[in-house]
Amino acid sequence: MQILTIILQIAILLVIVLLHVAYATYFERKIIGHMQVRMGPMLVGYHGLLQPIADGIKSFFKEDVIPAQADKPLFLFAPVICLVTMLTSLAVIPFAKGWVLADINIGLLFIFAMSSLASYGVILAGWASNSKYTFLGGLRSMAQVISYEIPLGLSLVGVMMLSGSLNLTTIVTSQGNSFSSMYLFPQIIGFFVFFIAMLAETNRVPFDLPEAETELVSGYITEYSGMRYALFFMAEYIGMMVMASIGTICFLGGWNGPFEIPFFPPFWFILKVYGFIFFFIWIRATLPRYRYDQLMELGWKLLIPLALLNILLTGLFKILVH
Amino acid sequence: MITLTDTQTIDIPVQSGDEDRYHLKLGPQHPATHGVLRVDLDLDGETILTCDPKVGYLHRGFEKLAEHRTYAQNIVLTDRLDYIAAMSNNVGYCEAVERLLAIEVPERAKMLRVMVCEMSRISSHLLWLATHALDIGAMTVFLYCFREREVLLELFAELCGARLTTTYTRLGGVRQDVTRSIMKKLDKFVEDFPACIEEYETLIDTNRIWLKRTIGVGQVSAEKALDLCLTGASLRGSGVDYDIRKHMPYSGYEKFEFDVPTGETGDTYARYRCRMEELRQSNFILRQCIEMMPPGPILGKDAPDLIMPIKPANKLEVDVPAKNALITLIEDRDVFMEGDIYVATEVPKGELGFYFISDGMGRPYRMHIRSPSFIHIGALSTMGQGVMIADLIAIIGTLDVVLGECDR
DSSP, X not given: XXXXXXXXXXXXXXXXXXXXXHHHHHHHHHHHHHHTTSOOOOSSSGGXXXXXXXXXXXXXXXXXXXXXXXXXXXXXXXXXXXXXXXXXXXXXXXXXXXXXXXXXXXXXXXXXXXXXXXXXHHHHHHHHTTOHHHHHHHXXXXXXXXXXXXXXXXXXXXXXXXXXXSOHHHHHHHTOSSGGGSTTTTTHHHHHHHHHHHHHHTTOTTSOGGGOHHHHTTGGGTTOOHHHHHHHHHHHHHHHHHHHXXXXXXXXXXXXXXXXXXXXXXXXXXXXXXXXXXXXXXHHHHXXXXXXXXXXXXXXXXXXXXXXXXXXXXXXHHHHHO | OOOOOTTOOOOXXXXXXXXXXXXXXXXXXXXXXXXXOEEEEEEETTEEEEEXXXXXXXXXXXXXXXXXXXTXXXXXXXXXXXXXXXXXXXXXXXXXXXXHHTOOOOHHHHHHHHHHHHHHHHHHHHHHHHHHHHHHTOHHHHHHHHHHHHHHXXXXXXXXXXXXXXXXXETTEESOXXXXXXXXHHHHHHHHHHHXXXXXXXXXXXXHHHHHHHTTTTOOOHXXXXXTTOOTHHHHTTTOOOOHHHHSOOTTGGGSOOOOOOOSSOSHHHHHHHHHHHHHHHHHHHHHXXXXXXXXXXXXXXXXXXXXXXXXXXXXXXXXXXXXXXXXXXXXXXXXXXXXXXXXXXXXXEEEEEEEEEESXXXXXXXXXXXXXXHHHHHHHHHTTTOXXXXXXXXXXXXXXXXXXXXX
């Protein structure tokens, strides 16, 4: 019986998250459209509201082209790795008090592990397509993920030190319920590092080098089409949502808000996550792309020292206070 | 002879010292090569060891075609050279033929030519800025530029019926006079445009990532730029003050007041600044055009009647094959008809030159086009050596090439 309940919960969560993913694309296209003096999708449904569904149907029925030279099993498997790891990390995210599938003690580490695994999907996709652009995209992605996983992890060490836990629910509850007790203020350096590393980790502009359209055609997804392409696409958006959730949980006080919303406790959580996603989109509309060596320079020479400094300051603060 | 079955494989011999190199054929179908440019790259990781541009995918044989068509018929071909700034090509071609045949152009037509030239310079530079920024990753500039470019293209359509392939000039003048509505719309554009330039600049001018991606990238010294035969803003960015409009004025450019912006460093950012300044200068010239536009005919008395189908016998005879066509002017006089001539004009991309050898017939014996894009692509192999892929894309963008003009 318990298993059935869990499966039901998982199914509900997946459906809701996938719907959110579909409409996150709509959200992005509309916002970017209005930022770029155009309308965005307008034709399918009222103001293009059914566009994500039409896109889903289209990519589902599209031909799945597999290049003749490709390493077939890996080629077929790579998008699945990406999507599954991203979906798995949703399990430990608390959307509201008690609204979490698996309330494990090492929630934060689990999410890092999953997002590192997802990069295998990208690298294997680049390798298995047996095309030069995808290979370069895969290599870039590998270097980028390794470089930015470190500042991403280090930037959250301060949060772990303050809350004394890796459990995401504990991190939220230890921040208290008021605006001023959010970890954003004591951890402002950590938040800065986290935000930049988060952009890089999710391959968003200005760090979208693995799929840099004007350099590598489409990077590691060049040879993919139809539903397999859509899987990568979904994985990218779920990745964005997971990273935005971590940011919300670790720095913005999770589901806590100015007042409680009856019957729908995750309201503030979802609002904050969409706030993050709005920032992602805004940055995409504004900034050019970094070059490969500049990306490495930023990661190793600026973000990692800053994150270490943040840990040092947090440690000093803890010693002085206690 | 080797026949291959399914099970057989062939070993492609690898040249010694070549094992670590990664060969990448960038293009001809690639989002950032501005058409059908192919660049053969040898990579070491992301660093380019050798860079070898290959052209010719858009070759249509215009120079040969021109030998079988009359001077007037060839105007149509020039639209298809640099299809982003077709007006400038029309003017460049007609200037050359008119000097060959000593045809006088009335003042109003000259001024109209300057006007459309500067309009096409703005529209070409806008497209350059749009794609250059997009290549470097700034997406929004692209759409902002197209918003303004659309106004100009609509004006072209109103003026001559086509947005891109304009065929606006005629030997000895232009095809259509401007209407009051065109002048009103142009006036509004000229009024609004400086604010638009500032809008683009707020997006990228001091953007740290933009600066990092452009400063020091594709640097060419003034001597090197002259050696590479760069012209236009690509040369002026290196600090060489060379603008045909200023130094060898044609079509009445000497009457206009404008500066020739030059850079100092010769890198991608300097060229970017140059072209942005040129946008302002072109806008200023347009303003002067609107104010100084003289009245009068738009087609010279002297011009061969090539606008309407030919009726009278003393006009250009098109009934006979073009091979035997004769240029006949309205006034019976001696014209320079045998020999050769090279006439260069300043188009948005650089120096566009037309070289004619005439044997006195109504068609060129030989027409050679000195297209700036072709020569700029030649500079790519020098400029692209030792840089990263992302920089190569920026360099292709900053050279401002159009493959239609390069391959002809």
